[in-house]
Amino acid sequence: MNLFEKHQAALNSAITALSARTYFTPYPENPRAYAEDADAKAKAWMSAAMNNDFTGLKQTGELAWSGEEVSPFLQIGIGVKYPLFSVESLINNANNAQKSWSKTDVNTRTGILIETLERIATRFFDIAYATMHTTGQAYMMSFQASGPHANDRALEAIAMGYQEQTRFPEKVEWVKNFGKFDLKINKDFKPVAKGVGLVIGCSTFPIWNTVPGLYATLITGNACIVKPHPKAIFPIAIVMEEIQKVLAENGFDTNIVQLAADSSNSPITKQLAENAAVKMVDFTGSSEFGNYVESLPKLTFTEKAGVNSMILDSVNELQPVLANIAFSVSLYSGQMCTAPQNIFISKNGVQTINVLVSYDEVVNGIAAAITGLVDNPKAGPGTIGAIQTEATYKRTIEAKNLGGKLILDAKSIKNEEFVDARIATPVVIEVDKSQKDIYNRECFGPILFIVKTDSVEDSLSLCKELVLEKGALTCGAYTTNEATKETIANEMNEAFVPVSFNFTGAGFINSHAAFSDFHLTGGNPAGNASFTNSEFVTKRFVWVGNRFM
């Protein structure tokens, strides 16, 4: 049984889910679904790995070893060093690897790539600790986002790539009747890979945001260079190690994927991105750098910064809504690209089934819900994790000086396990709708603006204006009025932003489920890519049809 046959059932399930947009994951998100000793082993592995060279890659000819990652939980360097390579050697290796990989048939590529996901799954716990101590995500998010959820997104890209590259027959006999005779032409149809890809990672989701582009590049027959953020190399390095192992075991050029670590002092991202051999660039990060990437004369897939909003109009019960908002704002200290930053509320308050709750009561309720969550020692530390960079920490601490009215200031809470963790709980600032200079830009981190508006129509109008200008990954809305719901959906959808309505309980606007929710639409200023619509793979290859008589 070859690897394609081995994984064909999983592939078919993935394609079915992708088309039906129903719930699907082959990788359990609950750590308890895995071996009992897996966590303990990973902890020991992490201790041993720290302060050592990362030697797992099958890449040779390094110029130096370097590493500068700092654990947001420990606030000390983790001491892992990675081999650095010249841009020239990375490009040469990729060009060579492209030759054989592009000629490997789609079924073989599919089998190999799903096999790599199985192998990555054996490292989920190692990856969780590597993610925690680079990104500051709490344990559960580190495990889920970098492990099963990332693998889901990778499988989604593989499935879409397989589906699109097999949608036309490899060979067909075309017959045209001319009355007295038939004209017969044999045709073949080939998806031809476009060329070497570069995936530029970010510091907060080093795996989740990297593997969609990586696997979309690979499934379409292209070699891929992964340039991680210098502050978050460790997690993706493990992924690359496992991919290279599978490639080597199956007789493939391991340079089909290469890790291109660099340092903050000597960045190589632009050299790689501008190299003529690089035909496509995937990027996650700041709008400024993302705009630069989009300006390159090549194929680009970007996820930049947006400003996510919520519109709070009317609810059945207020408390579950406040709790839900508090969690969305606090989760990973607002460092998710899907975290809400602005909540638009009418000055007239929020209607519930029983009563009209005044605007001030709602504002205070949000603050109270956040405080209740973060001050709960069983929930707080595991929800907020740690702040990834000093800059985000500083921005959060100083947010009170931005203007507006301070409703709730940031503070520290105790994390029993990591007493030195870089922690700042959400800051809540009330602003008038006229104070656009404050809330109409991304303030990355646990910073929440409550915008006081004249009405729900006013909220929607301000919200739409904002996303047209700045883009957004998501939008939350609470309304019990069907007409209002439809209006909000239509208006925001026109701006190519999806809306999540009336989320409570275990549903959070931050979460985008693979195989069902598109992550980004690709249609608004927050980015031009979408995980995973068909374009995310079809742009990476070209259909070419030969004809034979």
Next chain:
Amino acid sequence: MNLFEKHQAALNSAITALSARTYFTPYPENPRAYAEDADAKAKAWMSAAMNNDFTGLKQTGELAWSGEEVSPFLQIGIGVKYPLFSVESLINNANNAQKSWSKTDVNTRTGILIETLERIATRFFDIAYATMHTTGQAYMMSFQASGPHANDRALEAIAMGYQEQTRFPEKVEWVKNFGKFDLKINKDFKPVAKGVGLVIGCSTFPIWNTVPGLYATLITGNACIVKPHPKAIFPIAIVMEEIQKVLAENGFDTNIVQLAADSSNSPITKQLAENAAVKMVDFTGSSEFGNYVESLPKLTFTEKAGVNSMILDSVNELQPVLANIAFSVSLYSGQMCTAPQNIFISKNGVQTINVLVSYDEVVNGIAAAITGLVDNPKAGPGTIGAIQTEATYKRTIEAKNLGGKLILDAKSIKNEEFVDARIATPVVIEVDKSQKDIYNRECFGPILFIVKTDSVEDSLSLCKELVLEKGALTCGAYTTNEATKETIANEMNEAFVPVSFNFTGAGFINSHAAFSDFHLTGGNPAGNASFTNSEFVTKRFVWVGNRFM
């Protein structure tokens, strides 16, 4: 029965053919398949239409009436005048029309658009005469290319657009089990139209090259402005008239499609293309203008100039091959975007089953085959048609001065029906492979270069170098050697150019069949679009998914 139900069977057949890439057309290409008096009626209609205003459009508020088309067969102006509109009014109308059309469901749009094709089919003979007397295509090509073949391409775009916009469910209940409870989220998935499209037509195929972009824009919910070439407005004006009629009859805003005629003296193309309301531009024409279009900060679909080549290595019998090449070169006087310009032949000659034919014999054989075709009064005039512009005529007549060795000069032949036709038969020039300044650029018109090379490997190498630099829409190759065939296919496909092997008889490399052959790959410098891959429609809308709890 609504229009979607009326046309559902045709739609399903089209989607099936599109997926299987098999022969399909609902519109017979043989004029005899239509009413016996259709041609006579169209001739009379044409006589009446000439020297008159074109009043068929449902567009109002024109600034002036203007027309400058010259019949290449008569070499006199046809005297048809079209209403000219301000850019401002065209944009305003399109923006208004976009609002309702984008909210019309996909099924309704599909029904309406296929209905327009049925109505256009009732005008195939009028369109044929309008095409002849603007483009210079002979009658049969005018009928087929502007009529049934264009309708096929339009239906292909509709079918692909329907398929892609219905590939995900409109609504789904997503259920995630959390052990103790299920999280249920209702989701909807909507294809949201991107915005107003502009389609810029060319002078040689004013319908065939316009309707793919036009219908791809429309099926995805976007209003469309069609800016025809000022020298070839008449054919597409008839198409627009029929579309607007169907829209009006069904209660839609007729400005969903607008004809934006202009004049050579006061072109409005750039004003339209640069307008912020225009979100996508389809273009067919020169590389210079195409590169400008591609540089616009918006979605573009281009077909520019390429240089098509043939590689002549070995054949079973030489005569059928020479006849096939002669026809491909002569058809519509080499003014097809798929016409071959360069034939690469080894100095060692061409091996046939029986003998090795010397290089010189082959070269003379090509010239003799062309002369035999064009001098045959039954075949010549109907094959070559007329030269569309004076510039192309001049280029052809003066080609003998380009350098190289003149093998066959251009000349005139008698067209009994149109004694004043602008005619120039193919000129054949032999060049050395080193004379790249002569043959490595597009010489639009009936100009054929025979390039003397050292070997078939040399031919392939030169051919690949050329397409990497200049692009190509097609490539022909003749070889009886399987290994050579594979090498040529692989090398040219790597440059994203399809190859047609060993075409003889009724198979010509110039022809690209809808539902089967991709016209352009979108991967080489000849253009970034492909009729009709999935991207040709998916780029025109955005998937947006809302979630409801």
